[in-house]
Amino acid sequence: MKSLKKKRRIQVIVLALVALAISAGLIGYGFRDGINFYRDPSAVIASPPPPTETFRMGGLVVEGSLVRGQGETITFAVTDNAEVVPVHFTGILPDLFGEGQGMIGTGKYIDGVFEASEILAKHDEEYMPKEVADSLKESGVYVDPNAGTATN
Template sequence: MKGLKKTRRIQIIALAFVALAGSTALIGYAMRDGINFFRAPAQVVADPPQVDEVFRLGGLVEDGSLVRGQGETITFRVTDGAESIPVAYTGVLPDLFTEGQGMIGTGKMVDGVFEATEILAKHDETYMPKEVIDALKEQGVYEDPNKQSGS
């Protein structure tokens, strides 16, 4: 009788382990397309993404680069101070999207152009995504707008 309880306990533990491993594998498989890594333009140039790799590109919209084409296609360049990447976006841009401001786009590189499927712009006067700030600080071109100059 004692051996039967021990055998059942081992079977239940083994079954629980198999179920946990299976559910972890299924969750990982389901999330494989939902994870987008952030990259600054300098990182994209230094280490080009794989074909059809979806990622997030962030930086400042380069002054003088915004071109509204025929229809809904808009092109511009995103920079982090060190490198600049051309971006093409088809759709309606956020109201706060302007040149010289921070943005993050989700998409993939196609023939040297980042084709964005989603564009996010800053939402108030001083906000900039943390990833963009970190990338700009790394390049030495970020100035904190809240920092008081002078003494």
């Protein structure tokens, strides 16, 4: 009788571990498309990701680089004041998108061009996306709108 209970307990534990492993695998599989890592232009140039990888890239839109093509096609360049990456986007840009402004795009780096599928821009005069502000602080060019001085 004792060995039957022990055997049943081991079966339940093994079944629970298998169910836990399957659950973890399904959760990981479900999240694989939803996770987008952030890179600044310097990181993209230094170590280009494979063309199949979707990631987020942000920085400042280079002054004079915004070119509107036919329809909804737009090309521009993004910089972190160390490197510049050309960006190609087809779609409608946010209203506050502009040259010299911070932006974050989601897309793929293909043949030296960031092919953006989504563009996000600041939502007011003083906002800078955290990732962009951090990368610009590292390069020493971020100006804190509240202090009015450059921070490092």
